[in-house]
Amino acid sequence: MAKFNAEMPIDEINRLAKLTSNVEKMMTSMTREAAQLVEQNVRANITASFDDPEPIAARIKVTKDYKTPSDDGVNTKVGIYGYFINKAGKLVPAPLAAAGREYGTSKNETKKPFFRRSFKKAQIEGKMHEVERRYLPPDD
Amino acid sequence: MISTEIEKIFKGFTVDGSEIPFALRRYNGSEKTFITYEETVSRPAFSADDACILEEHEVDFDIFTPGNYKNILEAVKSLLTENGFTWIEDGPDLYEEETGLFHKTTTFVAVD
Numbered sequence: 001m002a003k004f005n006a007e008m009p010i011d012e013i014n015r016l017a018k019l020t021s022n023v024e025k026m027m028t029s030m031t032r033e034a035a036q037l038v039e040q041n042v043r044a045n046i047t048a049s050f051d052d053p054e055p056i057a058a059r060i061k062v063t064k065d066y067k068t069p070s071d072d073g074v075n076t077k078v079g080i081y082g083y084f085i086n087k088a089g090k091l092v093p094a095p096l097a098a099a100g101r102e103y104g105t106s107k108n109e110t111k112k113p114f115f116r117r118s119f120k121k122a123q124i125e126g127k128m129h130e131v132e133r134r135y136l137p138p139d140d
Numbered sequence: 141m142i143s144t145e146i147e148k149i150f151k152g153f154t155v156d157g158s159e160i161p162f163a164l165r166r167y168n169g170s171e172k173t174f175i176t177y178e179e180t181v182s183r184p185a186f187s188a189d190d191a192c193i194l195e196e197h198e199v200d201f202d203i204f205t206p207g208n209y210k211n212i213l214e215a216v217k218s219l220l221t222e223n224g225f226t227w228i229e230d231g232p233d234l235y236e237e238e239t240g241l242f243h244k245t246t247t248f249v250a251v252d
Binding site: 099102103104105106107110111113116117 | 165167178180181200202204229231232234236238239241243245247
């Protein structure tokens, strides 16, 4: 009976081992740097949506990187968290004020989206590929 | 014009036997349940010979109601999908204390 043995080149084994050990770190960097990019976009867009953007701008946060076991995902969130005191001296939840401006209200607030338009798919993908190139060993 | 097409699609829009008023940006009538719509972004979808051939319109549909918006949301989504719109996302569940209305935004894209 014919028999065939193949051995993988040691360089290729080392390359794959390095790749495997770096994957999680790479994914974390990808989501983090993309989230930071989105944060910059939100900060840039917010000035056109609010007369006084400072209270909301101060409450934009990028979360810690975290894993979701259900889908083995690596995530970093950009969001608006916390409260601020408005001009009338009332304590206002910042996410509620931001949602009012993003989606408008039935009373008197017009819609001025600033958050959703900060997620630019091509820009985010470009940043992720940039990070990926830093981690992946070059092709021979 | 995308707004002309949208107005035509929603003419006589009825859910659970009640006709729901539909308006661009702001509804000034007296009904408690109503829908407004607004184009939020328009961008080139396809270009040729340095000119835009197709435009992509992102439109928010805002449902306001004192009750449950689930059936209205489903009816809006199926009507728009049947008419060639593509669903993008739904906004968060909002409740407006000033008017006592629940507010749900659904976003669709159309190309023309």
